[in-house]
Amino acid sequence: MVYKFGNNTADGSKELTQLLGGKGANLAEMAQLGLPVPPGFTITTDTCKQYLKSRSMPPNLKEQVQDALHTLQKQTSAELGNPDTPLLVSVRSGAPASMPGMMDTVLNLGLNAQTVQGLARQTQNRRFAYDSWRRFIQMFANIVLELSHGDFEDILEDLKKQEDIRTDSELGADALERLVQQYRQHLDRAKVAVPDDPHEQLWQTIAAVFQSWENERARTYRRLHNIPDDWGTAVTVQAMVFGNLGDDCATGVAFTRDPATGENRLYGEYLVNAQGEDVVAGIRTPHPLTENARAELGADEPAMETLMPETFAELARVRGILEKHYRDMQDIEFTVQNGVLYMLQTRAGKRSVNAATRIACEMVAEGLVSTAEALMRVEPESLRQILHPTLADDADSPELGRGLPASPGAASGVAVFSASAAEKYADEDDVILCRNETSPEDIQGMYVARGILTTRGGMTSHAAVVARGMGRPCVVGAGSLVIDEVSERLVAYEGTPREVVVTQGQRITIDGGGGRIFSGAAKMVEPSLDANFESLMTWADEHRRLGIRVNADTPEDCRTAIRFGAEGIGLCRTEHMFFHPSRMLAMREMIVAATSEGRRAALAKLQPVQRGDFAEIFRIMDGRPVTIRLLDPPLHEFLPRSDEEQLQLAESLGISAERLRERLRRLTEVNPMLGHRGCRLAMTYPEIYEMQLRAIFEAAREVRGGGVEVAPEIMVPLVSFAGELRRVREMVEAVAREVAPDVRYLVGTMIELPRAALRAGELARLGDFFSFGTNDLTQTALGLSRDDAGAFLPGYETAGVIERDPFTTLDSVGVGELVRLGVERGRAANPDLKIGICGEHGGDPASIEFFAGLGLDYVSCSPFRLPIARLSSGRASVIN
């Protein structure tokens, strides 16, 4: 339960992070490295878990702590509670994952009316001793006794007024002694007390730090950062060192490389004669460590390099040892007491994405890390920031308001306030679709828009989900804006000097990565992908075993995809090809046709369009596999809504508006997600797939005739029964034989329904490949409509019922088991089966790791997520 460290030795090491927390494990590691670490000991996270479960200290803990304390006292030649040689300790929390400031710390523990005298004698600094005591009382009262911090600050302020002084440091020793008296009176009034016995102080503090694992802000932080609730925190008890004993003392923080740019130089700040909390509290302004940095900042105060050259040299030596040992950029805390450097913490440093790629690449060049390790140094999700056009640093358009950054990238366009307006304007200009919230009937408008803005809804709202799927920049929940959809205007109240009105057709800019909205066309920069980025991608490709494909429906998508390294198309959604207003009419004619002849007439209009699209995509993809999903129209997304649209359609069909409405009413489904879609439509109306197959194979023949290789992979959506796949396969074979007998192709099936996953063996004998549609598989396995889940799913995350949104990261133990069963059964029945995944999870790092573990052949994701998928796949190979 207790691990000691100090004097160049330690019971623990950095391998024990889960048990000792990050802080405790790295203190042990540094001690073992021979670095100057004040001695101490760490109580394990397991002990914390036991405590939280039973609400009492485990038996034997007291003995083990006493033993460790005994060692500590010998090492420091001091004793807890001894007025002559008082030992002071800090008691700090430390979880396995970094949770900065979320849990509690008590410093200067060991002081009471007797030991404060000893401290004053030892340091020959009575003011320092009383200041340390009052700080201890304040922290103990706040953390252990749960009194308000503010009350103590009020007492301090009152005293300063009485003394007629302005800063804490002007308070003398006597004043501080009086302050301690006043603090103790405040405690009496609250009917609580700080124990005099330092052992009792220690014991109560340990319990309070355990307890702090469950405070509200720690819970919230864990939820936001996906840290499991059952990890618990370790507690580190360490001998105090003081940076505030005089001018040969200091405290500071540093990064072993520049966290903003990644440059290979020590980077940090320090304060002379100060305690760590002074840096954090921002009471005094810290100074740079190096002369270079000082010069860059144009600061006057001397750098540590100049002021404390020997200690600085020691710090530089420590930096070298740490980087060589950890093989990563470190974020360190140190204290200098009377000219001697003490290391208080080291951990991997947070860094910008550009710094991360630069550091990873330079460390490879320096021989510090392998390319495999380099991959582990860059968080895949962070690449998001550098792949889209972003707002220029010097963009100075007036800000209209803020919302949630739902889908990254910046976009400018004219504001429109309805899906139909978006469709109307989209051919002439870029548009930003502005809605209070979106629904499935807006989907065509969203598709043609450059960006989407809503005033309501959260990160899992319809707008957010669809925009991410389509790769459109999106800001949601911009509550300070008011959109009046009837009068077609947007009014910004806050974040602007005065009320600003934007009417339809006026230009605005949204920043989907930062959640901001601007009036006018703000200045943007195209992403610049540097050599470091390219190196990283190359290494990821060298390591990864998963293939990377793209979900792409348009030539533009395909070009982006090739630039970002796609090896093929994993999902070409043929229905998206019809979102363009000019094609929508024929699509609608097809859907509402009451007869086979009516459908054929509409299909005859669509076929040349599809053939042209496929031919262009085949040419761009230049021999790479192109997986084409046959039509899977969620009917309700295609039906005409407005009177105008209905009138136009009725006219085009040559029927009365009345007849049309009757027909639309019949097509309306109670649960369209589970309705007459996917291959079910083809079972009823085979002519639809026949048209598409003809378009595909005619395009293939044409392109191949032009000397370009083609590799179509025909994918059947929404299969639940073997008979469905068998029938469509026969259709494919018949058309291929007739139209393009020389074109080689594959036929496969989506696995997107639980039954399909369970019956994978049967399906694998009928198909050449599987592609898991994890979006629909999640919807059906969880019985959860993505369009409707916004009403309750966010609450599930808050309440801890789910750890992550299952539409973002695959629910590995539920939906994931269906994927696993599907893979096992499919491969067992057909060892040559190619298996991929084309849901949105194909671009999510955690999900990719899961898929890699299952031995899938490829993942497919939206174009802008390709680098993330490549890096994630490379990392997955390194981990497994």
Next chain:
Amino acid sequence: MVYKFGNNTADGSKELTQLLGGKGANLAEMAQLGLPVPPGFTITTDTCKQYLKSRSMPPNLKEQVQDALHTLQKQTSAELGNPDTPLLVSVRSGAPASMPGMMDTVLNLGLNAQTVQGLARQTQNRRFAYDSWRRFIQMFANIVLELSHGDFEDILEDLKKQEDIRTDSELGADALERLVQQYRQHLDRAKVAVPDDPHEQLWQTIAAVFQSWENERARTYRRLHNIPDDWGTAVTVQAMVFGNLGDDCATGVAFTRDPATGENRLYGEYLVNAQGEDVVAGIRTPHPLTENARAELGADEPAMETLMPETFAELARVRGILEKHYRDMQDIEFTVQNGVLYMLQTRAGKRSVNAATRIACEMVAEGLVSTAEALMRVEPESLRQILHPTLADDADSPELGRGLPASPGAASGVAVFSASAAEKYADEDDVILCRNETSPEDIQGMYVARGILTTRGGMTSHAAVVARGMGRPCVVGAGSLVIDEVSERLVAYEGTPREVVVTQGQRITIDGGGGRIFSGAAKMVEPSLDANFESLMTWADEHRRLGIRVNADTPEDCRTAIRFGAEGIGLCRTEHMFFHPSRMLAMREMIVAATSEGRRAALAKLQPVQRGDFAEIFRIMDGRPVTIRLLDPPLHEFLPRSDEEQLQLAESLGISAERLRERLRRLTEVNPMLGHRGCRLAMTYPEIYEMQLRAIFEAAREVRGGGVEVAPEIMVPLVSFAGELRRVREMVEAVAREVAPDVRYLVGTMIELPRAALRAGELARLGDFFSFGTNDLTQTALGLSRDDAGAFLPGYETAGVIERDPFTTLDSVGVGELVRLGVERGRAANPDLKIGICGEHGGDPASIEFFAGLGLDYVSCSPFRLPIARLSSGRASVIN
């Protein structure tokens, strides 16, 4: 590939039905029993399957047939094709399951220009010989050469005109010889021929019979009767015997007991000097076998008993042997040739449900069968016919039209043409809801109606499915009726002497078991469940291991359920309690309330109502377990639709109609099935379940105070995550502790989502019981909305993609695997877990057999299916 039979011995037996078909296996069995069977041989179903797969006769078949033919020739002292001693054979199909008339038969095979002379000499009957020949040519041409039967009939008719005679039997030998010539000319014109060589005749006929397995009517029959397409048919080749050689010859069919009443007496018909096909064709009227039957019918022609006393005695002896041997009522075919009885077929006889129960009971009394065997003699589904009120035999109300019998039982009431009218009239009178088709918004009207009639839709339409679930008689797809929902009238065109108009408020009767509609209140009879039925139920209860519970929401349902033997309630759907118009308003107030206070106000109105309902149900169920499912409102079923309803609700809520519509719009879901329902609603608005729990436990306390035992089992709907069940369990425990600490109760969960089945281990540790909701589990596992599947699912059955409607019989290999996994994992984690099933499949015999195999504790079904479930469960125990 070939099994011989004859001369009191046989290669096969009735155990080989799968291989030899029913006919072949039972001929072999009868031969072994020493009964008079003309010798022959049977080619196996496996051979048929090989033939159909490769489209060619398997190697070695010819040798084996030659060998069997050789034996047959020795046994009959005749030879195929020998003009002196010609052997004539019949070639008949025979599948493992009875498919009467669906496949093909050729008689008199072996005749040609030479052998017909021999036959004439042998029988000393030239007319008979030529008649046999022309019949053979006609059958061979039709079945093997695929010529139209009608053409030959035309030639025959022409000849009769030329000869100026009226009946076939008046045609003399010469005329028949000319007829054969004309038949052969007709064949020449069609460029086909009947081979002269009898071996070639045989060979071609065997192939044609194999082929007939795949003809259209056989496919259709198999689909309707759930016979697998891959079974194949056997072919039996048998020496011909003739019932048409003179007055000491006859042919007949008989049942060993009366198939209508079950009375223990020989029952059948015969024709003197006739062939079997004469009976079937209905050309001559057959006569009764016994004098008793003759007297009952008042017929003049003598019974066989009188006319052929010796042969009749032989038949009676055979009947005794067959019943004793088969221990079941038999349906037999026989021929008498020159006074000698020959058995041509025996099989289990079809019988009415009343006959089935009587025969089963009497055979137990006679010591012929055990009670376990008796259960296997009655088809559970057939009980449907005797459980509901039915139309009286002497009902003489005028028929308005016919439709599909979608849900059994007869019901009378005033016709209403909208759900709101149904609700309006239901308090005063019984109503029949008449719609062109129904949708979820009609559900309240369907609930309050006594019966439902639609003019469109099939057996899986919304109306049919919901009516069966609610136990309401229902006729769907009555296409000859026209309902004008606007002018509120129904017009009947066909099935009536003239156009009849029914306006709102006029009384009609529907017969949901027969699919008929009558004007006025037709005379009905209540089901009379006789002593045989009760004995059968008792035996079923003795054998079954599955418990039987009921899905019941009302006191009336509960009383019916107890009468039909329910051991408890497996599903009480609390939302159904609110379908009554008087309660609907408060329910709607609750749903659309925007605030917690608004919901609490509405809930306060609902609570006393629920408490009263629960108390009454507890009293009726008298200590039996009562499983109460907490609210699972499919919101869209409860929202007000009409302007009137909306206005009323807005007024009651004190908000504007505008506000209400905005609120309704927000509550509208894209996929309500996968939306904010079940326990998800309780996670967002815990006060709803709190109200219900309070009502349950207050009712329990009250009833228990009155001395009646209560056993509530609280069931949580739509759980997918453990956290949901944990939270609701905590709510239950808190309310129970506070309100009724002495009441013992269980808390369990529905398993109705694939994830819940997969995560059953985790859920089982949090619950006392599981109840599989196989309706929703089917919808989610198959991604199939029951409300919308009507557009394509019937086509799936026709096309053979599915064998049975998965909402009727559990999809055992798909959904069934989820149930199996759920049971295994649940039991492994919690050995005390009680497991039941409460979907509609709980009343389906095939599904019950599956559930029994999994070792479930109980099934729960609608009240009128309880006897079916009891019998099915008893049978399942006997089978397993």
